[in-house]
Each structure stands twice: as C-alpha cells, then as structure tokens.
C-alpha cells in the first residue's frame with residue numbers, strides 16, 4: 001500500500017490533505033517554489049485511504065446500531081464507498097439503490113421543500129468547480145444557506161483580518177515566507193497538521209532566523225524540528241490568554257521605542273487608542289492571565305524588535321475561542337506596530353486546514369457573496385438571486401434544533417464529528433428530515449444523527465480519479481490545477497456530475513445550463529468571469545499556468561479597508577472561563593494520527609499517547625488528584641461527560657488540559673465567538689476527577 005500510495009502522490013494532482021500546498025502541475029511531492037521532494041505521512045495516508053477496496057455490501061447493509069459501534073478509525077478503514085445507499089426515516093439501516101432512483105429522490109425532496117428550510121455544506125476536500133456549481137445551484141434554487149467547514153475553524157481569522165488589514169486570507173506567499181528572518185507560530189501544531197511547514201521553520205533557523213512558538217502545550221515536533229534544530233523561543237501561556245500576551249509584547253515593544261513610527265503614521269489608524277490601552281495595562285495582570293513572567297514576555301518582544309522581516313502564523317489555538325476574532329486582531333495589531341504587514345517577506349499567515357478549504361470561500365461557498373459577484377451573476381444569467389444573508393454552519397444546526405431545517409446536502413466532510421456538543425449534534429442532525437451526503441468513505445456523520453430521518457449516501461470519485469481537471473487553492477492563495485486520473489471503482493461519480501444532475505432535475509427552466517457545466521472548463525470560465533481575482537482560470541486549460549489569486553498578497557502598505565489604512569483594534573482581553581465547579585480549561589486537539597475529523601491511527605507518535613481516550617495534563621495536576629500518570633479520570637463540563645479517560649502526563653500549564661477532537665466534542669458546548677460564530681473548541685471549563693470506570697472508547701456519548 002505504501003509504495004502504491006507514494007507513486008500515486010506523484011501524479012499531477014493537488015495533495016489531498018493539508019492546505020500547505022503540494023502537487024498540481026509541478027507534480028506531486030513538489031511545493032509552490034518547485035522544491036522537490038516534499039511529502040509527508042498525511043499525504044500518503046490520504047492517498048492510501050482512496051486506494052482501499054470497496055466496502056462489501058453486507059457490511060453496508062448492517063443495522064445502523066451495528067455501524068455505530070465502529071469508531072471513526074474503523075469506519076475509515078472499512079474501505080471505499082462504491083454503493084449508492086438509502087435509508088428511509090423508519091428503516092434501521094441503509095440499503096443499496098440505483099443511481100437514477102437516488103438522484104430522482106434527491107431532486108424531489110428539494111422540490112418539495114421551501115429553500116430557506118434547506119442548507120448546503122461543503123468540506124475543503126472538493127474542488128473549486130464543484131463548489132461553484134453547488135453555491136450557484138443553491139442560490140438559483142432560492143437559498144443563501146451555503147457554508148463550509150471553515151465556519152468551524154478559521155472564520156474568526158477572516159473576521160479579524162478584515163477588521164484590521166482588509167483581507168481574509170494570508171498576506172504572504174511561500175516565497176516571501178522563505179525570506180523572513182523571524183516566524184511566530186501561534187496556537188498551532190504544524191508538526192502534526194501541516195508537516196512540511198516544519199521544514200520551513202527549520203530552514204528559517206538554518207539561515208540564522210528565529211522561530212517563536214507560542215503554545216500552551218510543549219509539542220515535541222516544535223521543540224525539535226529536525227536534527228536537533230527547533231524553536232528558538234518556546235513559551236506556554238495559559239489556554240485562551242493570547243490577547244494578554246500580545247498586548248504584553250506590544251507594551252514591551254513600545255517601551256523599547258521599537259515601533260515603526262513612519263508606518264504607523266502613514267498607513268494605519270487607531271494607534272492612539274491602542275497606545276492608551278497599552279498604557280493602562282499593568283504587568284501583574286499580564287503575568288496572572290498568561291502565567292508567564294514579565295521577563296519571558298519582554299524576551300519575546302526583544303526577539304521581535306530585532307527582526308526585520310517577521311511572519312505571524314497561527315492555527316485554531318487562536319480561533320477556537322469565544323474571542324477568536326479579537327485574538328486574530330491582537331496578532332495583526334502586533335504586526336502593524338512594527339510595520340510587519342504590507343511589505344515583502346513579512347506578514348500574516350493563517351495555517352488553513354484542508355487542501356481546498358480556502359478555495360471554497362473564494363468561489364462563493366458562503367452565506368453572502370460580495371456585491372460585485374452577486375451583481376455579475378445576476379446580470380450574466382439574467383436572474384434574481386436571494387439577497388438576504390444566509391445561515392452559517394452553526395446557525396443551520398441551530399435552525400435544525402428549532403425545527404426549521406428539513407433538507408441538507410453535504411459535499412464531503414463529517415458534520416456530526418465537526419460539531420460541538422456531540423449529544424446535541426446527534427439530536428439536531430436527526431431533526432433534519434432528509435440528508436444527502438457525497439463522500440468517498442464512510443464516517444460517523446453517516447451513521448449518527450440518522451435514527452429517525454431519511455438519508456442518501458452518494459459515492460464520489462477522489463480528486464485524482466476525476467475525468468476532467470479540477471482546481472484547488474492553497475493557504476498561500478495559490479491556485480493549482482489537478483489533472484485527475486483513472487477511476488478505481490466502477491460505481492462512483494464526479495461531484496460536478498451529481499450536482500449538475502441535481503440542477504437539471506430541480507431547476508429545469510433555469511437560465512443556467514447545468515448540462516454545460518458538466519464540462520469543467522465551462523465552470524472555470526464562469527468562475528473567471530464572476531471573480532476578477534480568478535481571471536487566470538479562463539484559459540488555464542491551455543496555459544496550465546497555476547497562479548496566485550490577484551490582490552491577496554500585501555507586499556505594499558495598501559489595505560482594502562474603507563480608509564485604505566490598516567486599523568489598530570482595541571478589545572478588552574478576556575478572563576479564563578474556569579469556575580469553581582469546572583476549574584480546568586480544556587482544549588481539544590488533533591493527533592499526529594489524524595487529519596481533521598479523519599482518524600488514521602489510534603496512537604499519537606509525537607505525544608506518545610496510546611489511546612485517544614485520554615486527557616493530557618500537567619503531572620502536578622494528576623498527582624493532586626491522588627493519581628499517577630495512567631490513572632483514570634472522569635472529565636465533565638456543563639454539557640457532557642467523558643468517563644474513564646487515561647491521564648497522560650504532558651507539559652501544559654497547571655489548570656489546563658488537552659483531549660482529542662472529535663471525541664472531546666462531548667464536552668464542548670455550542671458557545672461561540674459572537675462575531676465569527678466560530679465555536680470555542682479550545683476553551684471549555686471542565687472538572688476532572690478520579691474515575692472508578694474502565695475506559696470507554698465510545699464514538700458517541702454514552703446514553
């Protein structure tokens with residue numbers, strides 16, 4: 001399998017895993033600078049999954065109750081889905097049905113439903129072409145309830161960056177990153193989630209640069225990148241204290257007279273209020289909230305103010321909080337303070353998750369289109385599209401909880417596993433009367449939340465099995481062209497083909513010809529016409545030229561804000577969510593053996609955990625419970641419990657704990673950042689007590 005999957009990643013297709021970006025026309029194992037070889041285990045695992053044999057029919061026809069006994073890992077390893085499956089509301093399980101019957105049923109359910117009682121959701125696995133057709137189809141049908149999984153991860157980034165520098169994505173590309181002399185890595189564990197990014201960190205250290213890691217957990221893959229080279233500074237603030245820390249660094253930079261006064265005067269606004277906020281900030285408060293000493297914070301400031309080209313990279317340790325957007329603004333403020341945005345080799349770099357999640361937002365898989373895009377589509381197709389903003393992901397599930405959502409289409413992903421508060425997620429997903437899933441493999445989202453509702457599962461081809469080219473966008477705003485390749489299974493279809501079929505059946509008189517969109521080239525032409533920044537898609541089939549989305553990179557201090565200036569934003573830094581009843585703050589984390597909600601391995605080779613049913617804690621906290629590492633605990637939050645978790649000694653601040661996502665979603669409520677609606681997956685107050693129970697490696701919360 002390993003040899004075959006390694007050969008497979010050499011094809012001219014975008015890597016199927018993370019958004020760092022490998023492959024495309026430069027060939028697999030090649031990055032955006034043409035550097036070769038670039039490969040990681042995540043990529044091989046994703047390819048290996050697609051090379052699996054089809055799941056036998058008798059497995060698929062088991063009662064749902066049996067399938068629900070399987071863990072996410074076991075479901076992933078059942079094999080590829082090569083069968084169209086249907087479950088009626090009353091049935092206890094799925095049964096195979098023909099494609100024609102499935103497509104007719106899907107169209108009839110949408111036809112019979114008011115558009116505002118439906119929603120369309122995508123993961124970042126799908127192509128720009130499928131995403132564009134999906135969002136246009138939804139809007140022509142009559143709803144803006146169109147969203148993607150980034151509403152659960154990096155929407156806080158989009159909101160925070162828009163408020164400060166007027167963009168929602170990275171301001172630097174890979175080439176600029178390789179010229180920086182200091183990289184901050186904040187609230188991210190790229191060793192597990194973006195493995196080749198660690199090579200870039202090592203390269204920075206090798207050329208004499210500094211790498212500052214800010215992470216409550218001491219992650220071995222960041223302590224040591226490779227060959228004894230690791231982070232130059234590694235600080236572990238308490239979970240959720242980022243704004244205190246960034247304000248502290250800013251205060252020290254101001255004290256050291258190391259601000260870029262010319263940049264601030266010429267290219268920013270709001271600095272007066274920002275400065276006043278820093279002046280009112282007391283060091284003892286920074287120390288109490290972060291758990292760091294004043295000396296540690298000043299030391300980071302000293303490194304920062306010596307560097308000339310600084311890139312700030314961050315992950316969901318920043319966004320998964322009640323104040324995620326404000327956390328991102330705090331990073332942007334710090335960058336502006338020294339003019340580290342709007343010049344070459346410096347800037348802001350959100351570490352995006354799935355390989356095309358950024359592309360999904362770019363081509364309109366979101367609840368509101370930009371005015372110019374909306375008006376272009378209306379003029380081009382002589383249609384009126386819905387104007388009111390649609391619902392994002394969490395809002396769609398809240399609507400389902402209220403009985404206001406009847407039909408949903410999921411293009412990839414695992415909405416159940418991705419949603420906080422698993423018990424609630426299971427219940428509200430089951431309230432959606434009809435769900436249709438387009439997928440390559442089975443996951444928990446296909447078997448949980450299905451007990452009383454009707455569902456269709458449609459097997460689709462993988463990216464490298466597409467019969468026509470598709471495109472994807474990396475976290476550096478780079479658009480790649482994937483060639484596709486031979487189909488490995490005999491009963492899978494292209495996502496575009498399925499969506500076009502739905503469009504024709506649902507909207508037979510539409511001025512948009514979904515039949516013509518079966519030709520991917522025509523979709524790319526439509527995208528190029530609607531989105532000027534993607535104009536180069538128009539002839540990419542001839543030129544094969546991959547490109548950076550126009551207008552995204554900020555190498556000059558010109559910001560797409562109303563004033564054209566970057567904006568310092570002042571927010572009140574938050575307090576810890578811990579309470580007397582729930583005195584620990586728990587963050588959910590991904591392991592080395594998983595990618596997003598997909599579990600490939602039970603063990604985490606970096607953290608040396610053997611089971612995912614564990615909680616990672618400071619040794620002193622374990623001992624304070626009267627236990628030794630390995631002892632069992634029950635963890636409870638206001639919304640749920642996990643019983644019999646194995647304690648694993650880990651270097652985190654006292655009072656903080658980590659548990660694996662998605663299992664820990666049992667504990668995490670639906671509280672979210674009010675500005676971005678990003679749930680607070682990484683700041684849940686919990687109690688942790690010794691357990692009398694045996695470990696319960698359950699995929700869903702025990703009843």
Ligand code: SF4
Nearest residue numbers: 015017018021040196
């Ligand atoms: S780092 Fe990301 S893009 Fe690169 S090979 Fe690994 S999974 Fe693929």
